[in-house]
Amino acid sequence: MTHVPDRLFTTPLAQVPDFTFNEDVVRVFPDMIKRSVPGYPTIVENTGVLAAQFAQANSTLYDLGCSLGAVTQAMRRHVSHSGCKVIAVDNSAAMVERCREHLNAQDAMFQELLPVTVLEADILNLTLEPTSLVALNFTLQFIAPEQRLELLQKIRQALLPEGALVLSEKLRFNDAAEHDLLNELHLAFKRANGYSELEIAQKRRAIEKVMLPDSLEEHRERLYSAGFSQVVVWFQCFNFASLIARP
Numbered sequence: 001m002t003h004v005p006d007r008l009f010t011t012p013l014a015q016v017p018d019f020t021f022n023e024d025v026v027r028v029f030p031d032m033i034k035r036s037v038p039g040y041p042t043i044v045e046n047t048g049v050l051a052a053q054f055a056q057a058n059s060t061l062y063d064l065g066c067s068l069g070a071v072t073q074a075m076r077r078h079v080s081h082s083g084c085k086v087i088a089v090d091n092s093a094a095m096v097e098r099c100r101e102h103l104n105a106q107d108a109m110f111q112e113l114l115p116v117t118v119l120e121a122d123i124l125n126l127t128l129e130p131t132s133l134v135a136l137n138f139t140l141q142f143i144a145p146e147q148r149l150e151l152l153q154k155i156r157q158a159l160l161p162e163g164a165l166v167l168s169e170k171l172r173f174n175d176a177a178e179h180d181l182l183n184e185l186h187l188a189f190k191r192a193n194g195y196s197e198l199e200i201a202q203k204r205r206a207i208e209k210v211m212l213p214d215s216l217e218e219h220r221e222r223l224y225s226a227g228f229s230q231v232v233v234w235f236q237c238f239n240f241a242s243l244i245a246r247p
């Protein structure tokens with residue numbers, strides 16, 4: 001796969017449009033997410049490790065908001081339980097098309113991988129099969145806040161006993177000083193990865209109405225309200241974290 005550098009926000013824009021997962025974004029997505037999300041490669045690879053831990057034979061694993069299928073690929077690298085399959089879902093047609101290409105390339109290189117179905121669908125409208133593992137990797141933050149609880153309830157109801165939800169998100173912090181410090185460190189991470197002040201500012205403007213992060217406390221409360229009984233943070237880097245929620 002060619003690795004196209006993210007230069008989407010390098011030139012000054014008279015008006016910065018709201019961010020969407022269109023073809024321009026899809027083209028640069030692997031570079032963009034790696035340079036923008038601290039800990040992304042660690043979270044993706046270890047979601048595969050967690051999937052192997054919680055997967056049950058003859059069950060379905062979900063990658064909701066799969067983008068190019070990085071988590072699905074990690075699941076396929078780590079899960080070898082018999083009879084398992086992965087359903088990867090995204091509502092961006094451009095993402096789904098490229099995701100299928102990436103997974104076909106993985107199929108061409110490796111044998112005996114879990115079968116995958118990639119669906120172009122809104123995860124809010126999806127009926128979930130009984131599942132041992134659901135990954136929501138940086139997807140919930142793009143769902144309208146008033147629809148987040150209902151989605152988590154649906155996932156909780158579909159989860160088999162002993163299964164798990166892996167939820168990764170950007171966080172905001174109720175304590176202003178903590179919020180500012182971790183935000184500043186995130187900006188330092190982006191600068192260290194070659195983003196200019198202009199790129200950082202224009203990307204922030206594009207995404208601020210589209211991606212709405214919650215605090216850790218809000219996540220915990222919502223997950224418990226949805227019926228989960230255990231919520232554990234297994235990874236945090238600056239203002240990005242990943243949680244395991246158990247039925």
Ligand code: GEK
Pocket residue numbers: 021033044064065066067068069070071089090091092095121122123124136137138139142143
């Ligand atoms: C990764 N998990 O590489 N239904 C389906 N898909 C949606 C919806 C929805 N309602 N809303 C947003 N998406 C990936 C990264 S990116 C995160 C996930 C980011 C999709 C959207 O089209 C996009 O592909 C994805 O969720 C969010 O591990 O770019 O920061």
